Amino acid sequence: MSEQDAVSDRVLTIPNVISLARLIMVPVFAVLIVSGHDGWALIVLAVSGASDWLDGVLARRLGQVSRLGQMLDPAADRLFILVTLLGLAWRGSVPWWVVGVLVLRDALLLGLLGVLARHSYGPLPVHLAGKAGTFALLYAFPLLLLAAWHEPIGSVAYVLGWAFAWWGIALYWFAGGLYVVQARRLLARDGAGAA
Template identity: 80%
Template sequence: MAEKAAVSDRVLTVPNAISLARLLLVPVFAVLIATGEDGWAFLVLAVSGASDWLDGVLARRLGQVSKLGQMLDPAADRLFILVTLIGLAWRDVVPWWLLVAIVLRDLLLLGMLGVLARRGYGPLPVHLAGKAGTFALLYAFPLLLLAEWPAPVGTVALVLGWAFAWWGIALYWFAGVLYVVQAWHLLSADARGADVRAVP
């Protein structure tokens, strides 16, 4: 309850500025990965992953949790994950099935959010599993890119990168199932309430 009361309508906050900067880094990374500038692309990915953690910490510690931030942060996460996966798959750094697995989960949740919105519900609260899955994926990508470097750096990065990737995918889908179950309970309760109100 306290966390909900702390959410504000402020726009100009430090966490929002960080999230906006992350969004602006997306096309920068796309150009770098497409032109083979792997060193700079790795740096952008590392900065994005670290700033994703930083903006959440600052929002809570500075009391700057905002509605805009609650939209910007996951939007930046999703866009960065999507663009990064497309770039890495296009470069054959990761297989295309990894991109499909992530996109299918996000499409599922997008459809679910549409159904909830038509019933008057807003976005569901973020689960720890979903945030952990996102963190794991954002840490996996720079490691998988680093795996293109010669051994021993590339070998170690490959093992760690795929470890983070598998954990990320598992947590990402686990959180997706939790969101679907939560939405089902909301819609079922709504339907039961409508049935009760319909009884003369």
């Protein structure tokens, strides 16, 4: 592991400030989407997506990868996904079963984290499939929000939004399966070591 990739215990880093700002944008987005300010909601979503990419790049380039950042970044992603889903479902832009499918996956992984913590393991490293799934979902939401606009923008956004949503859901669950397999290997190794 190079010095650039070393994980520190630092709290005040540029990537962590960006992740914290993204967390602060979650309630702002919730108010905007519920009150029907779609243009501003789209801007907040776009800024959130860009900041999600930026904090990871900066963490690696500046050598500021931190334990806090490794927890803050996915937490901000999950919270944004949940709030966006709830807002879109509340408005009727996505069916409630989509909310259930994505929340169920996160609930299962939260339980898995609890099992790992009991065996003194921290969070598992993020898989590329998980990042790709999150990326696809974060693209799907603004497109599904745009689907309510007039033709031809609405029709194109609807098709692209659902394409990204299906890819995101599939990758989200695929990554969840990878995390379960990884956790089982760790726990099996512990069991073999204890025997």
